[in-house]
Amino acid sequence: MAFTLYSLLQAALLCVNAIAVLHEERFLKNIGWGTDQGIGGFGEEPGIKSQLMNLIRSVRTVMRVPLIIVNSIVIVLLLLFG
Amino acid sequence: MHPTGLAAAGSSGTTRQRKWPAKRRIPVGSQPGMADPHQLFDDTSSAQSRAYGTPRAPSGLGYPAASASPQAAFLADPVSNMAMAYGSSLAAQGKELVDKNMDRFFSVSKLKYYFAVDTMYVGRKLGLLVFPYLHQDWEVQYQQDTPVAPRFDINAPDLYIPAMAFITYVLVAGLALGTQDRFSPDLLGLQASSALAWLTLEVLVILLSLYLVTINTDLTTIDLVAFLGYKYVGMIGGVLMGLLFGKIGYYLVLGWCCLSIFVFMIRTLRLKILAEAAAEGVPVRGARNQLRMYLTMAVAAAQPLLMYWLTFHLVR
Numbered sequence: 001m002a003f004t005l006y007s008l009l010q011a012a013l014l015c016v017n018a019i020a021v022l023h024e025e026r027f028l029k030n031i032g033w034g035t036d037q038g039i040g041g042f043g044e045e046p047g048i049k050s051q052l053m054n055l056i057r058s059v060r061t062v063m064r065v066p067l068i069i070v071n072s073i074v075i076v077l078l079l080l081f082g
Numbered sequence: 083m084h085p086t087g088l089a090a091a092g093s094s095g096t097t098r099q100r101k102w103p104a105k106r107r108i109p110v111g112s113q114p115g116m117a118d119p120h121q122l123f124d125d126t127s128s129a130q131s132r133a134y135g136t137p138r139a140p141s142g143l144g145y146p147a148a149s150a151s152p153q154a155a156f157l158a159d160p161v162s163n164m165a166m167a168y169g170s171s172l173a174a175q176g177k178e179l180v181d182k183n184m185d186r187f188f189s190v191s192k193l194k195y196y197f198a199v200d201t202m203y204v205g206r207k208l209g210l211l212v213f214p215y216l217h218q219d220w221e222v223q224y225q226q227d228t229p230v231a232p233r234f235d236i237n238a239p240d241l242y243i244p245a246m247a248f249i250t251y252v253l254v255a256g257l258a259l260g261t262q263d264r265f266s267p268d269l270l271g272l273q274a275s276s277a278l279a280w281l282t283l284e285v286l287v288i289l290l291s292l293y294l295v296t297i298n299t300d301l302t303t304i305d306l307v308a309f310l311g312y313k314y315v316g317m318i319g320g321v322l323m324g325l326l327f328g329k330i331g332y333y334l335v336l337g338w339c340c341l342s343i344f345v346f347m348i349r350t351l352r353l354k355i356l357a358e359a360a361a362e363g364v365p366v367r368g369a370r371n372q373l374r375m376y377l378t379m380a381v382a383a384a385q386p387l388l389m390y391w392l393t394f395h396l397v398r
Contacts, residue, residue, distance in 0.1 A: 003279050004279055005278055005279045006275075008282060008283060048294050051293065051294045051295075051296060055294075
């Protein structure tokens with residue numbers, strides 16, 4: 001069972017990359033997950049779908065620049081050390 | 083419970099008896115140094131204490147190591163005295179820097195709360211972990227808006243038992259592999275890393291689902307880590323019984339511990355995740371409380387599964 005912390009980090013990086021490449025206009029709007037389509041009223045508690053959309057939007061905004069750096073580092077390290 | 087103790091509950095950091103547990107890998111000889119940090123560098127009477135004190139310097143400088151030789155004649159040299167003073171001041175600065183930056187990431191005083199335990203608490207908590215069926219009152223007692231230290235309330239989560247149980251689990255796994263001639267030192271690291279990775283994954287998944295279902299709880303991340311770390315106790319019991327009595331013993335004890343952890347988690351998380359009204363048995367709003375109930379059940383059901391998954395390959 002080779003489930004190590006390192007593979008967890010790799011999986012997390014891949015997942016964050018996957019969230020970051022979801023394009024707003026070409027994809028999310030077409031399946032109804034755009035950020036301007038779901039913000040509900042104030043009184044009602046946000047449902048799971050709007051929480052997910054918020055999460056995707058936040059991840060894309062916050063992680064854009066750090067992902068560039070981390071991805072470059074990981075690519076260089078994987079090329080050097082396999 | 084202990085009225086005299088409650089007065090001191092707020093300042094759990096004042097008692098210096100329970101410092102960091104032994105797993106923190108501080109060399110034993112420097113324990114007296116921790117109680118009085120000045121003694122590390124000002125005591126020139128015995129070369130022994132200095133030889134123990136120098137590995138304690140937080141920033142790996144060459145100066146303290148170079149000048150700390152057990153020979154007293156060398157230490158009387160004024161140049162080495164200056165080097166010692168310089169090294170000690172650098173070490174003090176480094177320690178200040180580390181302390182200042184540590185506070186930015188996670189507060190050490192909050193962490194101290196989770197290690198404020200004593201032997202009686204540990205004993206009773208371990209008993210509760212394997213037999214939670216008769217315990218009636220699961221509420222954590224509060225004292226002026228802060229939860230009471232674990233020393234005074236058996237329901238409070240602590241990090242001492244999970245940390246110790248994790249280390250013991252890694253050692254017991256090494257023992258089990260050794261009895262089957264499958265041992266090699268890197269396997270220990272692999273076991274530890276694997277268990278830590280599962281724990282991290284559990285914490286992340288639970289935090290994510292708590293966020294998605296918008297549950298407002300006072301369940302902090304460290305609390306969650308503490309609760310999820312309690313299953314190592316059952317795992318250790320199962321593997322040890324498996325070593326002694328073979329597969330039958332392993333399945334019996336593991337089954338019992340799985341059931342106990344299941345009940346323990348449900349009873350503990352019910353008070354944290356479910357709304358107060360639902361905790362007393364009265365459903366408030368069907369759909370949302372149903373989701374919370376499902377989440378609690380899912381978290382509790384994941385514990386036995388992980389307990390089995392992390393130990394079945396150790397018992398043949």
